[in-house]
Amino acid sequence: MITNTLLIKLKERNYDNIEKTKSVLLSMEGKIEALRGIQVQVDIRREETSYDILLITHFSSMEDMETYLIHPVHVEVSKYIASVLESGASVCFEE
Numbered sequence: 001m002i003t004n005t006l007l008i009k010l011k012e013r014n015y016d017n018i019e020k021t022k023s024v025l026l027s028m029e030g031k032i033e034a035l036r037g038i039q040v041q042v043d044i045r046r047e048e049t050s051y052d053i054l055l056i057t058h059f060s061s062m063e064d065m066e067t068y069l070i071h072p073v074h075v076e077v078s079k080y081i082a083s084v085l086e087s088g089a090s091v092c093f094e095e
Contacts, residue, residue: 001011001036002059004092007051011086018052019043026053031073034064051089065092 010017039083043050059065068074081088085091 001095002062002065002092003095004057004059004065005090006055007056007089008053008055008081009051009086009088010053010084012084013052017084021053021081021084024077025053028073028077032068032071034059034067034071036060036064051087 008021010021022040022042026038028035029038035057036072037056039056041054041056043052043085057065057068059068
């Protein structure tokens with residue numbers, strides 16, 4: 001299984017923006033066949049150095065992950081994330 005994680009720090013780090021971003025990310029659930037699982041976690045520490053959101057996605061293979069990346073639903077979500085993103089970091093690994 002392939003797991004991809006994405007840390008998201010928003011430009012405007014308030015409750016409403018965090019909740020909207022979480023909702024937008026979760027909107028992919030059930031709409032992309034290659035996506036085996038999705039989790040969205042919100043940071044509870046709220047430190048300056050913290051990221052706001054952690055996205056965790058699971059795939060059967062790297063090919064499925066590549067399919068997900070170009071899927072129209074993911075592309076639209078990515079456009080939204082790019083518009084609110086201050087910084088991000090990603091780690092992809094195989095289990």
